[in-house]
Amino acid sequence: MDDAQREQGPWKRNLYVLWFCTFVAGIAFSEIMPFLSLYVGQMGDFSKAQLTFWSGLIYAVTFLITAIVSPMWGALADRTGRKVMLIRTSFGIAVAMLLMGLCTNVWALLACRFFQGFFSGYIPNAQALVASQTPRKKAGVALGTLVTGAISGTLFGPIVGGVLAELFSIRNTFFITAALLAIVGLMSAFLVQESFVPVEHPKGAPRTSLLQKVADPKLIVILLVSTMIVQTGNASISPIISLYIKELMHGQGAYTVIAGVIAALPGISNILAAPRLGRYGDTHGSGRVLIACYLFAVLVYFPQGIIGSVVGLGVLRLFVGISDAGLFPTIQTLLTKNTPPETTSAIFSWNQSFQALGNMFGAFLGGTLAGIFDYNVVFISTACLLLINLIFLRVSEPQLLRKTD
Numbered sequence: 001m002d003d004a005q006r007e008q009g010p011w012k013r014n015l016y017v018l019w020f021c022t023f024v025a026g027i028a029f030s031e032i033m034p035f036l037s038l039y040v041g042q043m044g045d046f047s048k049a050q051l052t053f054w055s056g057l058i059y060a061v062t063f064l065i066t067a068i069v070s071p072m073w074g075a076l077a078d079r080t081g082r083k084v085m086l087i088r089t090s091f092g093i094a095v096a097m098l099l100m101g102l103c104t105n106v107w108a109l110l111a112c113r114f115f116q117g118f119f120s121g122y123i124p125n126a127q128a129l130v131a132s133q134t135p136r137k138k139a140g141v142a143l144g145t146l147v148t149g150a151i152s153g154t155l156f157g158p159i160v161g162g163v164l165a166e167l168f169s170i171r172n173t174f175f176i177t178a179a180l181l182a183i184v185g186l187m188s189a190f191l192v193q194e195s196f197v198p199v200e201h202p203k204g205a206p207r208t209s210l211l212q213k214v215a216d217p218k219l220i221v222i223l224l225v226s227t228m229i230v231q232t233g234n235a236s237i238s239p240i241i242s243l244y245i246k247e248l249m250h251g252q253g254a255y256t257v258i259a260g261v262i263a264a265l266p267g268i269s270n271i272l273a274a275p276r277l278g279r280y281g282d283t284h285g286s287g288r289v290l291i292a293c294y295l296f297a298v299l300v301y302f303p304q305g306i307i308g309s310v311v312g313l314g315v316l317r318l319f320v321g322i323s324d325a326g327l328f329p330t331i332q333t334l335l336t337k338n339t340p341p342e343t344t345s346a347i348f349s350w351n352q353s354f355q356a357l358g359n360m361f362g363a364f365l366g367g368t369l370a371g372i373f374d375y376n377v378v379f380i381s382t383a384c385l386l387l388i389n390l391i392f393l394r395v396s397e398p399q400l401l402r403k404t405d
């Protein structure tokens with residue numbers, strides 16, 4: 001399908017529908033996270049060490065399974081279409097959430113989280129569908145707009161989850177979440193349009209690997225690793241940000257409220273910046289946006305480790321949302337522009353796998369560094385990690401600074 005055919009297709013309608021669906025999915029995926037450990041604590045008389053162990057294991061298993069199975073689902077999507085995958089993942093996770101609400105012991109909850117990881121992939125498949133149908137010259141702004149749906153949903157999810165848990169109990173929140181995902185599945189089935197033509201493989205023709213189908217395999221690998229590193233940095237901060245704020249406030253005042261506000265700031269700036277950076281990248285080159293946002297991220301992460309003011313930390317966290325708005329969507333845009341359409345779902349699924357690995361490594365890195373040193377070291381190490389990634393990108397892929405993609 002060329003750009004003229006894409007322009008005439010339903011890409012704008014799909015973008016609007018999938019923005020709403022990813023918004024609801026983002027809420028559903030994130031609203032249970034604040035009280036998951038509390039839910040674990042309701043299932044037995046655990047010591048602090050046992051509760052921490054089970055909470056960490058139950059949290060991590062979904063990301064581990066997601067990293068393993070995402071490439072399989074991506075390859076299947078490139079043969080059967082992305083719409084089928086949207087329906088599969090939304091209803092699959094809805095069932096997982098329903099079963100979580102029925103759990104009475106940690107082993108059953110662990111199995112349900114395992115099941116959830118196996119059926120993950122709604123957001124990357126939505127991104128792949130939009131990327132495959134959008135004219136290449138508009139891919140940046142389309143993906144930049146779409147990503148705000150998932151991010152804003154993830155931003156509001158913990159707030160929604162906290163309110164629902166307070167009003168209806170933690171257990172009933174899982175049932176409500178399952179209903180939301182079922183609605184997403186129905187919208188995906190009846191409102192999303194996809195004219196999918198599977199790629200025919202001639203009989204007897206040798207099978208080629210995914211990287212053999214792209215013009216620059218090294219660039220694809222570097223972009224996937226970059227996704228993992230950026231997510232490692234983000235995930236290393238998430239577990240300790242509220243504890244860091246409590247330390248800065250010397251345990252006085254409404255530090256839980258302040259922590260919630262500061263945690264939300266990157267999402268707010270991300271929503272505002274992502275479409276604009278995507279539009280700039282489509283005009284002036286996505287690689288330029290990527291390199292600039294890496295440098296900007298290094299400059300705003302490092303002082304977070306030495307700042308002594310909660311207000312200053314809040315301003316810097318607001319800037320983090322701007323850097324993320326240029327990093328994740330731009331990596332996805334470059335993956336789209338440098339791979340053939342028939343491999344889009346597979347590439348995006350690999351990207352999801354690397355992002356899931358980043359979640360795992362980040363949580364481990366942040367907890368370890370904070371335990372050995374202090375909270376501020378986590379921010380400084382994240383800045384160093386992103387700087388190393390930036391230097392490697394700049395040296396290994398100098399063409400990223402060219403004006404057009």
